[in-house]
Amino acid sequence: MTSPNLAYPTATPSGAAAGGRARTGRNTELLLLLFGFVITVVLSAASEGALIDTIRLDSLVLPFLVLLLGLLAHVLVRIFAPYADPVLLPLAMLINGIGVVVIHRVDVPSETDDSFSKFATIGPFDGLGVQQVLWSGVAVVCFCIVLAVVRDHRTLSRYAYTLGLVGIVLVAIPALLPGRFSEVNNAKVWITIPGVASVQPGEFAKLALFVFFAYYLVRKREVLSLASKRVLGIEFPRPRDLGPVLVVWVLSVLILVVEKDLGSSLLYLGTFVVMLYIATERRSWLIIGAILFGFGAVVAYSLGTWLGPFRNFHDRVNFWLDPMSDPLGNTYQLSRSLISLGVGGLLGTGPGAGDPTSVPLPRSDFIVATIGEELGMFGLTALLLVYLLIVLRGVKAGTMARDPFGKLLAAGLAFSVALQVFVIVGGVTDLIPLTGLTTPFLSYGGSSLVANWILIAMLIRISNDSRAPGQVTGGGRGNPPPQLQSVATEVIKL
């Protein structure tokens, strides 16, 4: 079956202008970066104004440092990906800047605290805000390195199997390590060297795995889209082709059980199934994925009443169903989060006027509640729309990409951001059971920032390729990997 919108625009991509210099969008990017800086500065100044009744120049320092990082990234993009989507970088940087300001704000005691007098002495380099700027610096440097080293995203497909293996190893390490090297807050997802540092390998594993998924699915899409049976008008794949999806399903169940990490489990399974759907154009995969997920959830929940490893999941579901049932005990975290959101209401208490420390982990897992209290539903909605834009720009990069691997990788990466935001924001706002995922670009923590900036680097790389003028693929640098060069851009289906 073929349809008009399958006809891939191999001719002029939108970014290319006829003759002369192509529009790169780089100046737009710079302008947007500055605009994001203004928003961050306003937020920072308003917070400080509410907290200590004066606005010092100090409040400019952290946003300015973030702007510098943005400019550094911008320069690198100008050099290494001049035709890239101009919106991705400023949007991610905006969220990163908001994160820094909010994290810094949490460390400033609020007026109701007795430590009120400490206000004036809190400078821009006190607290964890500046630490987050340092992590952002590391992340942006990694972003730059990826842009500089990976000149053509198709290079990645050459290492697909290696990356897949690396991904699985990264996921498995915390599970295999003894608890004291891997368990924090009842989630076994860390590699901790006590007293030195800890890393969340899962943040990086997801990148490696999505590269592998993209490569694998592009190669197998023909087979996986072969149909065997029609049920209710939907064609289902042959049972023997269910292998890969079952493997990923088992993997995600293992993550859930051994690492008690429902969030990552959902993230891997969900992203894989959606990539599978995109690659094969078979709705049945979505249905199979949903059934497997639903089955897994129901079984895990029922087993949780008596089987230790599933208890964590069982409890979380119960807390989700009745979040105010035990506000000082079991549902402490969730009830505090919801109360904060309720106090915020539509408009919020205003920056700096909330009580962020009333929520546990106000800088990381529950930073969305912190923002929801002070900026209200409108503020959170705006934040979610920024995320939505990032995702849609990622999907757009996918639709415009000239090779199926690039398409699928961009789509997978973009969708994983959407799913991650959905899982953590949905958890904090009691839409779904609470899980411990990080909020991309926003949460305090290095692993998450570095991984997500690498993700943006990959999307920028793919979008540069698709928006670059003319037939020159990959910016004309390097040779496309042979095994993919021959693959047709679009395969016409049955």
Added chain:
Amino acid sequence: MNRTLRRSALVVFVLFLALLGNLTRVQFFQARSLAENPANPRILKDAYDTPRGTIMVGRDPVAYSKDTGGVLRYQRYYPKGEEYAPITGYTSLVYGSTGIERYENSMLNGTDDTLLTQKLSDTVTGKKSAGANVLLTINAKAQDAAWNALKGRKGAAVAVDPKTGKILALVTSPSFDPNPLASHDDATIKKAWNSYDPSSGSGPMANRALGGGGPWPPGSTMKVIVSAAALENGYNPDTNIPAGSSYQPSDGGNEIHNDVPSICPQDQVTMLVALRDSCNTGFARLGVKLGADTVINKAEQFGLNKSMTIPMLGQDQGMPVAKSVTGDPKGDSQVAQSSIGQFNVAETPLQEAMIAGAVANDGTEMTPYLVQEIQGTDYSALRTAQEHKYGQPISADTASKLREMMNAVVSSGTGRNAQIDGIEVGGKTGTAEHGNGAPEHGWFMGYARDNGDPKVAVGVFLESAGESGSGDATQIGGDIMKAVLGK
């Protein structure tokens, strides 16, 4: 692939729409109820940021707030723990509050309108507003005596001042320690709570003095009400009434016997002797003769079948007391059983003390109260309790005759354990069966008068204490009265 890629964007839209819709639920539709949830730390912080008023007995605190320096600044302490728990109640982060902590909350937390002027002056002087203090009517010695006498047993005791209605002692055993419930540590609170067996309804948190877990059949103490009804219907203490070793009501049912054969085996005994020796057959026949309506009517004038609360000073709602009831006896057999405090009759220890108090106070029954005074932070009186007459169930003449009979109970009848040298003491014992073969409840209601001046009335209840229950209850009643009299 582009078509499915675009469709996956649709999935993204659905996910974000779900998030936004849910955000609307939480931050718009439920925002108010979430913000006003008592678990809101902002509310909690406020509530715990100022010290609650002290609950005092005389000059000693039985509940006070102490600065912990923590996020929740003031923690509640109960220095007398179990002894005063049925009065103070507790205030807890998890389980709300009970007792004075609950029913005088507006005074203790300083939100009552009465305190407005003081709060204004606090605002002007920049002082941190504290709640008002609550002075109880409790007599510490009587309370100690009651607590020491009941400790280790199951039951309750109440002492009231017959002339005013002041509650002088109110004790329940077993009791609970309110201190861990007022802790700021969730685990401590819950551990204590569960150890108090909250679901049974008759655990240590049941306030037996006010009928928590009951009320219970009063047994022979009911004969006081029957006597009152008879005295107001032409009978006198020396009127002969039919008695005998057994009585078979005309409509069948259980044959009624006396506790031991030596009690009123004669065909006729005087009312005084019948009460003094606790003659079941005599009072069963008397009740039947008077008729259910007459006896129930008298019981209701004393307060049975009426819901009751102990009035507070801070709010309209008083502290609830379980309703004492007569039941609705039909036919001679049920009326006969009811007349000796069985069948469906059930009372609270407080009700018993009120009845005894009315007899002592020439027939005038006073409304019992527990809070004497609301005091500002400087202990000056902001509001003082007023006495209230509950009713006049019997005339002064009837009361005098009834005292003659009840005095005989203590001087030469079943209630000798309550005697006090040089003091006019009257009362009535009770042994109540409940359930098949279960040990009987023991009761005592009584009063003490000093030179014709009513000083104290008590109601003592020992749950499932067996044969010796009423004797022990009488002893305890006497001890409490002695403490009130300073003997």
